[in-house]
Amino acid sequence: MAFIVLFPALVAIYIGFTEWSPTNGTTFWHAYQNWHWFDGYWEAIRSHEFWGAVWRTVLITFVCTVVEMVLGFCLALLLVKDFRGRGLVLVYFLLPMMVVPAVSGFIFQMLFQVDGPINGMLSFVWPGDVKLQWLSDPTLAIWGVMIADIWQWTPLMFLIFLSGLVALPEDQMNAARILGAGFFPQFTRLIIPMMRPILLIAIIIRAMEVFKLFDPIYIMTQGGPGTATENLSIYFYRLTNVSGRWGYACAVALIVLIALSIVAKQAIKPIERAQNESMEELMTVGGEDAPAERIEDAIDAGARV
Amino acid sequence: MKKFLRVFAIGLFALFFGFPLYWVVTMAVKPKAEENPPGIIYWKPQNPTLKNYKDVLNLSNTSDSPFATAKSYSALTPLKNSFLAAGFGTLLALAVGVFAAYGIARFRSGGKELPFQILQLRMFPPAAVVIPLYFMFVYLHLWNTLQGLILIYAAVTFPFVVWLMRSFFQDVPREVAEAAIVDGCTQWGAFYKAVLPMVKGGLAATALFVFILNWSDFLIALVMTQEHWITAPLFLNSLSGGAGGQEYGHQAALAVLLILPPAILGLSIQKYLVRGLTFGAIKR
Numbered sequence: 158m159a160f161i162v163l164f165p166a167l168v169a170i171y172i173g174f175t176e177w178s179p180t181n182g183t184t185f186w187h188a189y190q191n192w193h194w195f196d197g198y199w200e201a202i203r204s205h206e207f208w209g210a211v212w213r214t215v216l217i218t219f220v221c222t223v224v225e226m227v228l229g230f231c232l233a234l235l236l237v238k239d240f241r242g243r244g245l246v247l248v249y250f251l252l253p254m255m256v257v258p259a260v261s262g263f264i265f266q267m268l269f270q271v272d273g274p275i276n277g278m279l280s281f282v283w284p285g286d287v288k289l290q291w292l293s294d295p296t297l298a299i300w301g302v303m304i305a306d307i308w309q310w311t312p313l314m315f316l317i318f319l320s321g322l323v324a325l326p327e328d329q330m331n332a333a334r335i336l337g338a339g340f341f342p343q344f345t346r347l348i349i350p351m352m353r354p355i356l357l358i359a360i361i362i363r364a365m366e367v368f369k370l371f372d373p374i375y376i377m378t379q380g381g382p383g384t385a386t387e388n389l390s391i392y393f394y395r396l397t398n399v400s401g402r403w404g405y406a407c408a409v410a411l412i413v414l415i416a417l418s419i420v421a422k423q424a425i426k427p428i429e430r431a432q433n434e435s436m437e438e439l440m441t442v443g444g445e446d447a448p449a450e451r452i453e454d455a456i457d458a459g460a461r462v
Numbered sequence: 463m464k465k466f467l468r469v470f471a472i473g474l475f476a477l478f479f480g481f482p483l484y485w486v487v488t489m490a491v492k493p494k495a496e497e498n499p500p501g502i503i504y505w506k507p508q509n510p511t512l513k514n515y516k517d518v519l520n521l522s523n524t525s526d527s528p529f530a531t532a533k534s535y536s537a538l539t540p541l542k543n544s545f546l547a548a549g550f551g552t553l554l555a556l557a558v559g560v561f562a563a564y565g566i567a568r569f570r571s572g573g574k575e576l577p578f579q580i581l582q583l584r585m586f587p588p589a590a591v592v593i594p595l596y597f598m599f600v601y602l603h604l605w606n607t608l609q610g611l612i613l614i615y616a617a618v619t620f621p622f623v624v625w626l627m628r629s630f631f632q633d634v635p636r637e638v639a640e641a642a643i644v645d646g647c648t649q650w651g652a653f654y655k656a657v658l659p660m661v662k663g664g665l666a667a668t669a670l671f672v673f674i675l676n677w678s679d680f681l682i683a684l685v686m687t688q689e690h691w692i693t694a695p696l697f698l699n700s701l702s703g704g705a706g707g708q709e710y711g712h713q714a715a716l717a718v719l720l721i722l723p724p725a726i727l728g729l730s731i732q733k734y735l736v737r738g739l740t741f742g743a744i745k746r
Contacts, residue, residue, distance in 0.1 A: 165595050232472075235468060250475070250476075251729070252479070256483075257677065257721060257724065260486075260720050263486075264483075267486070267489065268485060272499070274481075277505075311479070371589055371681045389587060390589035410590035410591075414586055417585060
């Protein structure tokens with residue numbers, strides 16, 4: 158662990174203070190020859206490209222997470238009731254999730270061609286021939302990338318929400334129905350509050366992953382046209398493997414890592430809470446009016462801990 | 463009316479989620495002329511053929527296979543690399559992670575913070591983490607080798623193993639290990655003979671899960687390998703820029719081959735999918 162986590166971190170800090178590149182002709186421990194203190198950090202903070210990449214990463218993360226959540230929730234609500242062949246339908250909706258992300262990038266690259274089937278389908282509903290340049294138009298490209306991610310990961314949200322919906326206490330739902338609550342009050346007053354912890358975990362986990370998005374973007378547009386779809390991951394890749402600016406890339410990476418670890422610390426809390434829930438339950442159960450069996454259960458479990 | 467609306471909505475979803483898969487599966491059996499001709503869209507293959515699969519797997523020795531000239535090797539080597547790297551990476555991650563998970567679950571090794579520090583490793587974009595790893599691997603002569611790739615894959619999926627296995631170990635009552643010790647087992651013996659058999663299902667699910675993750679990797683292999691040691695997703699990408707223009711048919715055939723293992727494995731651990739994808743936070 159130390160070998161694969163600590164050492165690279167130290168090297169990155171060291172290189173981040175230099176303007177080193179493999180093409181300098183020196184090995185990386187000679188990087189002090191190009192020492193320039195915080196110049197890399199300064200450049201990053203003033204760089205439009207860096208902030209552009211940050212902005213696009215945030216935009217992609219936000220839009221994808223929200224849309225996936227809404228679609229996933231709708232689908233879960235549609236499919237929560239049992240019917241014949243439901244098992245097969247569930248499997249069908251889980252398939253996109255199993256696709257290798259790089260492959261999903263390739264699939265959408267095919268679909269978004271000018272003569273491809275997406276424009277073909279739009280031509281059916283829209284008058285005239287639709288010839289949208291999905292992946293080479295600077296404003297459309299980022300939406301194309303997002304659609305690919307939404308296609309692939311809505312099933313995950315769907316699966317998480319479905320397992321949450323199935324586990325909702327039925328008597329409360331029935332009580333609400335008998336008392337004459339319509340669908341929307343049921344939804345906003347009962348389902349959402351009871352699903353809150355699950356919603357939160359789903360959002361965090363999805364946001365975490367979209368933030369790192371790389372494969373489909375790289376395959377579909379390589380960050381282009383220009384920098385129109387360049388998020389942070391693609392930006393790092395371009396800095397190192399295309400521009401060869403390793404020292405600067407390390408500085409940028411460290412800025413992002415430090416910012417992220419602050420965010421991550423907060424984001425991890427709900428997961429922590431879910432993990433410790435069983436412990437908390439033990440603390441709150443007890444007292445005089447708790448039912449006898451529950452106390453017994455608690456004692457049993459307590460002996461284990 | 464309400465029922466009709468519901469079926470209609472499900473149908474719309476089904477179209478959106480199913481169509482891309484339909485397209486890649488049919489593209490894989492289309493001959494070159496039907497792949498992406500300007501002006502016409504072949505919604506279904508007119509003359510289905512298996513040529514694409516044969517070319518990709520190096521089964522056809524005709525000269526019109528693009529691999530005969532443009533590429534000196536077919537998708538076989540990348541597929542083999544992918545399989546070996548993902549497989550051994552998984553084994554290594556399990557070998558280390560299972561013990562760590564048991565220690566954390568049973569003896570609270572590392573205190574309350576350690577598991578979350580391990581989880582935080584997953585939050586950093588690999589594109590940033592891979593930069594310093596690249597130096598190190600070049601220096602250690604592990605760059606562009608299978609061993610190097612295996613090592614990184616193991617390190618990257620290690621948090622997953624710890625978190626998943628921890629949640630499985632926590633489901634085993636402490637008394638199991640204690641009873642085994644009372645019956646004369648050592649601490650190790652209790653782990654091997656009593657606890658491990660009880661989490662067999664969880665262990666298998668974790669292994670398949672990690673395998674899928676490794677199999678799906680693109681970025682790490684992109685930075686860490688080239689030419690002979692590239693993995694299959696990279697090969698898929700390299701086909702698009704070839705001299706013969708777009709190779710949708712061949713790419714699609716390879717894509718289907720790439721989708722199949724995770725799809726089969728993933729569906730076989732469907733029961734554990736939610737738990738796995740949420741780091742064991744939701745246990746259903």
